[in-house]
Amino acid sequence: MFLTGEMLIGQQSVTGSSAPISAINPATGERLEPVYLGGSEAEVERAATLAWQAFDAFRETTLSQRAEFLNAIAIEIEALGDVLVERIIAETGLPRARVEGERARTCMQLRLFAEVVSRGDWLDVRVEPALPDRQPLPRLDMRLRQIPLGPVAVFGASNFPLAFSVAGGDTASALASGCPVIVKAHSSHPGTSELVGRAVQKAAAQCSMPEGVFSVLFGSGREVGAKLVAHKFIKAVGFTGSFSGGTALMNIAQARKEPIPVYAEMSSSNPVFLLQGALSTRSAALAETFVTTLNNCAGQFCTSPGLLIAEKGALLSSFVESASAFMNESSTNTMLTPGIYEAYEKGLSLLNDNPNVRRLAQAKESDLPNQCRGSLFSVGAKDFIQDESLHEEVFGSAAIIVECDNFEEMVLVAESLEGQLTATIQADESDLGVAKHLMPTLERKAGRLLVNGWPPGLEVNHATVHGGPFPATSDSRTTSVGSAAITRFLRPVCYQSVPDMLLPDALQQSNPLMLKRLYNGDWEV
Template structure:
């Protein structure tokens, strides 16, 4: 069974209904929204076995991987609800009036209001955590926005089943049906019409650079431009510093081999570039990583389109000048199968060739040998924006090469010390974002309850009667949350 693309008339009706429901939903309490998120989690949990089996059949991802992702999806929903109930998701400020006879100051209080209906585009590689009931949907609902999800064509049946369970939860909470709506659309025209619709006020997207940038451009060219929070991937460079590499060569090689091949390299945080200073230690590392990857079994990719793109990009990269293949590309008779590919080049060749800077989605990595630290620093300065940058280093390495850390902080959203970028913790302190082209707005995260802030805007109330203020700004502090009162954090009442 296939699902037809939404027609222009259906998109028009869906967007209008989303706006009408938003007028109601935006006035719900934080507790009500938290209750909805909890109800969605319960509805999904009750059908976990069926959902995972369905996702396995559509994505070719293994059961263990999908079970972990499913648990993460439930945790996200619960965590965002907890952030609402405790108020930790926002910064609420109150500066009380100063009745000075010479220079009186007004009473001003700041909170947030939801933006409006949000269009969410599911990711191919995360059928649960970054798709229909994923972080974008959860954070938009937490913010008080209504949501329209366009199912990813790679797992439409999984998306359809999840959508039905979300809609069931909405009804059980006695909320308007159109708080959450679901459409299909393999054609880019569907996405374009949805983003262009004047009722849509923001976009959440996880996927390729080409698709994310296209949506960003459409939204920017509207009569009323709207924000697009697009996470578009990254090459996630790893820098091997001398003392660490010499001391822990095998450990570093094992860590990176596992991260490169995890889920067939189909994570936006997969390490794709590995930089080291030419030395015996780098040669040992290269040999060990090569051997480790050679003995990694081939894995199925998500669908034929991604497998085809992987083969095409690998073929393009391997035919560039001054590229030496350590594990050559090996074609397979199975259309979905992918084996690890590893190449090596010099820093000078890398800096001269933009093709080598591009993300290859799949089990591929490129080692770049630098003549000295100065060249490593130079190549780091030429990198584009990234989701992550990793330093394999000792504390002495960090002290000696502090200039590299200074450069990399400007390049990424998450700096990692002696770890791997795959495995993104869902928590308030996580930042899953980064400078363009990793994302379209590096100020915001798409993981953790801080993601709620993407779909709200600040509003200031001046000299308002207390009874007409939202609860988080009222004198009695009925929500019992922490607030910034006259420049100091406090959970006290205002008397």
């Protein structure tokens, strides 16, 4: 497919008029064609107005029509073939296997939401039929269903050019709920965004979706994104990125005449707690897996293990020695963008300059641009607890080993942590009694708890949670991955004494959609 450098608004292609954007191959420093001109307030207005005009028609499409649309998007993305894969590699420096895996995950997400839409249980239909003879007072007929919020602004992420971008989880779940989507494409991979955007645009046309159900805008800086979030027709926001970016959008959304929810996934260090039994039986294996996980794709995962907490002693010393040896022998990895590389280097400098932090190991040097040298550091538990700067995420292959005097101090470290996407316990059977004491704290701190695993490699299914207390996310009650993500873009509406002919199909007495409904307090199939 030929790249044009244009934005997509509804079924139209539009050339921007503001500052140009050029993708850069981070592995070579080469600027990639074409140039993308950013949008302006006029394009934001046009896309938002089209989305609003499409909303009522799109939200009342049948469940099968919406499922067909989501499946068609997956088919069109797959049909792009190597053109898409090669453009992603050029724009991100990611290895082919990672890109192909992410493409499969993205299409699987779309198909998962197609299945969710078809079932209809997300409508959460509840019917309380009238009881005119009830004493002491009769009961009126009352029925509830979930309806979509309205057009959603989705911000593409830098580290997942497919799975958290133009047709990623936020877009899939918003479209599934019946919300039109306007994507603010990430400036680091505009070519990828155009390719995927055209796949969605083509699927929308094939499935006769209302024009305006989907648009893609470009823009350097924060102007387009800020105007999009502030627009009166936008009713929710999906964001994956930095803490500063997410909180800026939250502030804009809350300052509106009508505040709207921002579902932002922002920052997490993903602590791993190494217990004594695990260290005594598999220290070397844990050290190797830890370093391999940390270095994978330059650690550019929101679930990369950036903290490791353990008790001081001979067992930990042996682990540190092994992990340091593995790290010192590691090669560098290309980071996604020059900006991410610069932020990583700044984070390393702050750790190197901290008098309470000791550098343990660093990967080999490289002459190539934007290379992430994996790094390990250590710090005492008391210094870690007191120094809040050490709790901040360093995005990349860097981790701090927090050395505790005893298990009680490990619990204190856990209590001192900010909200996290994940928390992991490495434990053998002999550790389970001790681990049980950690669980209540970790439940309060994280959205996903693991035992004897490593946090990257998030499964997309009905039980997944990718969220957590602030600052991991802006709303700890939600997830941005898995089928439950659809609930972010819905709200309940109650219909009281409404004649059957005025009710939506989901609430009609005959149940024409054959939904599972809570009817008079009992489940009706």
